[in-house]
Amino acid sequence: MxxxxxxxxxxxxxxxxxxxxxxxxxxxxxxxxxxxxxxxxxxxxxxxxxxxxxxxxxxxxxERKNSLIRPPVANVDTSVIVFSINNPKLDEFLIDLLILASRAHKIQSILCINKSDLADDDKLRLVMKEYEKCGCEIIVTDALHEDNLDRFSKVISSGITVFAGQSGAGKSTLINALTKTKSMQTGILSRKIERGKNTTRHCQLLPYMEGYIVDTPGFSKFDPGLLEPEAIKDMYNEFDEYKSVCKFNDCKHINEKGCAVIKAVEENLIPIGRHSRYKMIYNMSKEALKNRRGY
Ligand SMILES: Nc1nc2c(ncn2[C@@H]2O[C@H](COP(=O)(O)OP(=O)(O)OP(=O)(O)O)[C@@H](O)[C@H]2O)c(=O)[nH]1
Ligand SMILES: [Mg+2]
Ligand SMILES: [Zn+2]
Missing domain, CATH: 2.40.50.140 (Nucleic acid-binding proteins)
Structure with missing residues (x-):
């Protein structure tokens, strides 16, 4: 054999x-x-x-260490969450969901802020600040002009890496530049083609250094219902240093009295955006769990 x-x-x-x-x-x-x-x-x-x-x-x-439905791939080590600040407009909610999805599958994630050529410097700094303590390394790139792409060689040189993120953020452009191929269709054309065919059937690992890269075409949705509400609160590195001080052991950091996480948000020690989206995601996944169970 x-x-x-x-x-x-x-x-x-x-x-x-x-x-x-x-x-x-x-x-x-x-x-x-x-x-x-x-x-x-x-x-x-x-x-x-x-x-x-x-x-x-x-x-x-x-036996698999993990498996994803979209893209259909097993044994994923790393996810690169690609997004831009302009064109497409920043979608922090999707970024947070993709970080959580990665954690749920025990996949380490890296944030890639692409299209840095189109971003305003102040806004770029704000976004980096928002995510600085989330536990993901942040790489700022301009795939079109192949700027700063060598950073990837340090963080995804082996294993299987999935590129995910908003449609049009530049995943395929980045992958083509990294693998020095034209393996992936880019631009609006790619989206037109992808809509027409069943992309979930086809998948390919592209060699990059000692490892492999996989593209996720046209990612725009992720269902928070797939996350377990109780697991989510432990997936925010920002909460780590405060949560042991919460008054209640099982504190969800939503609206509890004596919650040290909420206090840290009020004192600007935890980004308010990350916490308010956490509350939304927590509630959405709780609703979804209720619907699944029927009570
Ligand atoms: N200005 C600028 N344009 C970029 C950059 N990266 C990609 N683009 C352009 O953005 C468009 C979309 O890029 P794609 O690589 O197709 O985006 P994608 O994330 O693969 O999109 P989907 O396949 O729909 O998910 C293309 O026209 C690229 O040329 C960048 O860093 N700067
Ligand atoms: Mg693409
Ligand atoms: Zn709390």
Whole structure:
């Protein structure tokens, strides 16, 4: 049996890369019966069925560390959350949700403020201040002029990295520049094409340094209902140094008496924007949980 990394999936066919070679593989029938599908990023055990044509048959998938639905990829180590301040307009709510989604999947995230050429310096500084204590490294780039892209070589040099963020923020432009390819469609054209086809079916890992990059085309939505309300409050690094002082052990930092987090917000020690969006996200995920349970 051979072992390799699934680097590409197109309509039921999987490219599996071994140390020396690449094989086009089909999954064994039993997977389909179980409703199980291999994903890009999976470590696959496969049998070679045709040596000269390099074809194979996937027999087994190693246990995954995590798996995402969009993009459909497994064993993700890092997410790069790409956004811009102008064009498209800053969407802090989406940024916060993507940080939370990453944490929920045990994925480390990096914030990339792209289109720095279009941003006003004061606004840029404010945004960096807002996120300085969120626990994510911040990289400011201008993908169009390939400015500051070498920063990525230090933070995503290995493992599997997913680029996510608002549509039009420049994910594909960044990826093309980093991988020195034109693998990804960019611009309005890409969005027109993506709308027309089922993008959830197709996925590809692009080699970058010792690791791989995956694009998420046209990301604009994320459902807070997928987050567990009780888990969210522990995903804000900003709250860490205050929450042990809250009067109640199970304080949610929403409106409780004696909440040290709320006090820190009032004293400008925690960005008010991060906290007010936290309250919204917490309530939305609580509502969603109620709807799921039916009470
Ligand atoms: N001025 C400027 N334009 C940029 C920059 N990065 C990307 N663009 C442009 O912004 C547009 C959108 O870039 P894409 O790379 O397609 O954005 P995307 O995030 O992949 O968008 P979706 O695939 O829809 O999610 C393109 O016209 C790019 O040329 C940048 O740093 N500065
Ligand atoms: Mg794109
Ligand atoms: Zn509290």
């Amino acid at each position: 051979e072992i390799g990394l699934v680097t590409k999936s197109v309509s039921g066919q999987y490219t599996v890369k071994t140390e020396k070679d690449e094989y086009i593989c089909k999954p064994r029938g039993l997977f389909r019966k179980d409703g199980f599908k291999p994903l890009c990023g999976d470590i696959a055990e496969f049998e070679i069925t045709d040596v000269s044509d390099k074809e194979g048959y996937i027999q087994k998938i190693k």
